[in-house]
Amino acid sequence: MRIGVLCSGGDAPGMNACLRAVVRSAISAGHDVIGLRHGYQGLSQEGLVNDSESAWTLDARSVAHIVQHGGTMLHSSRCQSFASQAGRERAAENLRRLGIDALIPIGGDGTLRGAAELAAIWTGQIIGCPATIDNDVIGTDFTIGFSTAVETAVNCIDKLRDTAESHQRLFLVEVMGRHSGYLALYTAVAAGAEVACVPEVPVDAKAIVELVSELKRRGKQSFIVVVSEGGEQGGAAALSRQLEQAGCEFPTRSVALGHIQRGGTPTPADRILGTQLGDFAVQSILDGATGMMAGQIDGELVLSPLARSIEEHKPLPNDLVELLRRMSC
Ligand code: F6P
Numbered sequence: 547m548r549i550g551v552l553c554s555g556g557d558a559p560g561m562n563a564c565l566r567a568v569v570r571s572a573i574s575a576g577h578d579v580i581g582l583r584h585g586y587q588g589l590s591q592e593g594l595v596n597d598s599e600s601a602w603t604l605d606a607r608s609v610a611h612i613v614q615h616g617g618t619m620l621h622s623s624r625c626q627s628f629a630s631q632a633g634r635e636r637a638a639e640n641l642r643r644l645g646i647d648a649l650i651p652i653g654g655d656g657t658l659r660g661a662a663e664l665a666a667i668w669t670g671q672i673i674g675c676p677a678t679i680d681n682d683v684i685g686t687d688f689t690i691g692f693s694t695a696v697e698t699a700v701n702c703i704d705k706l707r708d709t710a711e712s713h714q715r716l717f718l719v720e721v722m723g724r725h726s727g728y729l730a731l732y733t734a735v736a737a738g739a740e741v742a743c744v745p746e747v748p749v750d751a752k753a754i755v756e757l758v759s760e761l762k763r764r765g766k767q768s769f770i771v772v773v774s775e776g777g778e779q780g781g782a783a784a785l786s787r788q789l790e791q792a793g794c795e796f797p798t799r800s801v802a803l804g805h806i807q808r809g810g811t812p813t814p815a816d817r818i819l820g821t822q823l824g825d826f827a828v829q830s831i832l833d834g835a836t837g838m839m840a841g842q843i844d845g846e847l848v849l850s851p852l853a854r855s856i857e858e859h860k861p862l863p864n865d866l867v868e869l870l871r872r873m874s875c
Contacts, residue, residue: 547577549831550601550646553618554585554625554660555653557808558677558691560816561618564652566609567824568675575832579604580646585653586660587623590633594640601644613817616694616809622653628660638668646670648831650824654678654689655856658839662852671836673827674852677820679807682726682859685850686841690823693815695722695807696732702803703737703770710768716758716789716796718771720782722807726859729807730774731866739770740874746862749779751788759795761874769796822847 551568553561569579581604627633648671651661661674676683679695710717723729727744734742743749773782782800826847827840838849
């Protein structure tokens, strides 16, 4: 069997571990793996050929020593053309021409949506692996890359807390997560931040200012608000202005962590999850599965329909929302 693998959408630390697992798991079972460069953009280009620039056979050694690296050795892309039927038809035609029997796309919700749409027009097997720092995909407790992004953001906030405390300031720290507050919430709890503003909950600048005043009276010397980039308040800089206008008692500063969160050495948790899901995707293909996403729920490796994983964003865990509130006293 010939298995194609690609990474698409925003990169996530641990994608390389997943890719390595796909290659080695397939080779261990006597199958071939074709690495497809530049995600769906590469796959849907006119007349894709089998060469080292676009699509080439990966052997066990070609994925040596990548488990420890962020990014993806296959390169990724945001692909407009794959949103069109014509783009997907070209991709299906390329897969047929390259003799690929099964495809493992590694990426976030856009990648999984693309996989579900491709499955409707291509007869090969497809098993997606969820990799995004947003952790917004249903069908897995955690996505590949989330653990590393949280660790990166927490490390940054630990540094910011030092200066916030010295100057008795309020810092607004903007993290990624366009439609999902997972990254903001986990980061806030782990960093000991006072508030997380997430896209799922309307932001009340006046309530934050009242909390700041109350906690100042109780002796707080600094304040950290973690803000999701996708929030309706328009990000950390805009919320900073709103807090000042509402009479915030601490001087404010805002910092957007941006793409720093997407890079860097993957945590062991992301390397292990990437390895498990990549291996599980291959085993699932060999078992005859298709149209599914590989995930891990309560420690068990599970398959869920691709269509389900993209129908909505994973809801925030309420217990963690409450936990953060209780810690800010
Ligand atoms: O989907 C992952 C993500 O990192 C989001 O959190 C963020 O909004 C987006 O990608 C940024 O995308 P780009 O790198 O294309 O600007």
